[in-house]
Amino acid sequence: MAVGAAPAGLDATVDGIPTDATTAAELFAVVDLLDGQPMLRRSLSDPSASVEDRSGLATRLLGGRVSAATLAVLTEAVKASWNSGADMVAGLERQAVRLSLLDAQRTGDIDRVSDELHTLGLTIDSNPELAGTLRNQTYPVDAKQELIDRLIADKVHPVTRALAARTVRTRRRNYARTVGEILEMAADLAGEKIAKVTVARPLDEARLARLRRALEAQAGGPVALQVEVDPSVLGGINVALGDDVFEATVAARLDQVRRQLITS
Known part of the structure; x- marks a missing residue:
């Protein structure tokens, strides 16, 4: 798609x-x-x-x-x-x-649909076998859609289910990129900017709320958070908001030190 x-x-x-x-x-x-x-x-x-x-x-x-x-x-x-x-x-x-x-x-469900599609994309990305099957151009479309449907079943909003099924058409590009474009469209319709957040551990609701407020102040308007948990960042947080990237992770600081040692 x-x-x-x-x-x-x-x-x-x-x-x-x-x-x-x-x-x-x-x-x-x-x-x-x-x-x-x-x-x-x-x-x-x-x-x-x-x-x-x-x-x-x-x-x-x-x-x-x-x-x-x-x-x-x-x-x-x-x-x-x-x-x-x-x-x-x-x-x-x-x-x-x-x-x-x-x-x-x-119906007031666009945030739920966006969150579910984002989570589904992360789930697929974390499963190389499933991601490879969805990329396989010789694998039947109906079989791909059945895989996705079994994965989400009745756990998601009907719009999420319908859009997830459409993203595996064989004439389309990879699943993650397609989901990303749908999420950008959803954010645009909601009048929001997307902030892609990477953290080492899940953030609780209070921290998410504080982060959203800070980013909305930076963006000057509503922000949709897309959070990915990645233990390799070794603590801290990485945020991509439009063309701006804010990085305050242990991994980033270690990499900066490593580069300084190499160039010194």
């Missing part, structure tokens, strides 16, 4: 369409349909065809088969200018991801 960028104005246009919880699921189904129909996706993104022709084709294809909201999103997408049919399909999937996250935001 390549989240990527949308043509200018498409996000705002789609956000103006009255969607509901089923719209994202239907868009994902449309993406799967177009994935298997190269001629159709080329026709829907053909720059030599008029906007009316492309939107008319979309209506003839799916009118009456999907909800009015889904059809409206599709027709707005085919009206946009794309470099290729594959880019258009990726753009449609991006809208499905955004609508999934917006649905979680409407």
